[in-house]
Amino acid sequence: MNDRKHIGYIENGINLDHIPHGNAWYVMKILNLFNSHSQAGIGLNLPSKKLGSKDLIKIENRVLTQNEIDAISLFCTGSTLSIIKDFKVIDKFILELPKVVHDVIVCPNKRCVSHQHVSKFNTFVNRKDITIVKCHYCEKEFNIEDISQYKF
Numbered sequence: 064m065n066d067r068k069h070i071g072y073i074e075n076g077i078n079l080d081h082i083p084h085g086n087a088w089y090v091m092k093i094l095n096l097f098n099s100h101s102q103a104g105i106g107l108n109l110p111s112k113k114l115g116s117k118d119l120i121k122i123e124n125r126v127l128t129q130n131e132i133d134a135i136s137l138f139c140t141g142s143t144l145s146i147i148k149d150f151k152v153i154d155k156f157i158l159e160l161p162k163v164v165h166d167v168i169v170c171p172n173k174r175c176v177s178h179q180h181v182s183k184f185n186t187f188v189n190r191k192d193i194t195i196v197k198c199h200y201c202e203k204e205f206n207i208e209d210i211s212q213y214k215f
């Protein structure tokens with residue numbers, strides 16, 4: 064498998080691979096790729112032995128903050144993040160579901176006091192393998208797929 068033929072090499076930056084198909088959109092939104100000057104290569108629906116099909120994003124000259132990594136990990140648990148310098152991978156790790164995310168999700172509970180604060184959600188995976196987010200303020204639990212409003 065060689066993704067270089069799809070979207071090319073990058074010299075310095077990041078390569079986010081094995082994104083569950085369809086979730087590249089979240090990464091583009093979280094990192095504000097539509098309104099930035101970063102050069103990015105985006106592959107959608109690429110063949111993957113592991114996932115069947117996957118998305119892939121490479122961004123030139125971009126470093127990620129821990130907050131950005133946490134937000135991305137919420138939608139890309141199990142994806143591979145590689146840090147590239149001078150065309151070489153100098154660091155590589157698998158994204159894990161963050162236990163807590165700050166300022167990523169808007170609580171669907173309209174009366175929740177979180178709307179006056181930086182939102183805070185605890186996360187976990189339930190027995191059916193669904194990612195659940197729990198609001199720190201109103202303590203309601205939601206399936207991540209039912210969240211429709213984000214802070215990004």
Ligand SMILES: [Zn+2]
Nearest residue numbers: 170175198201
């Ligand atoms: Zn809430």
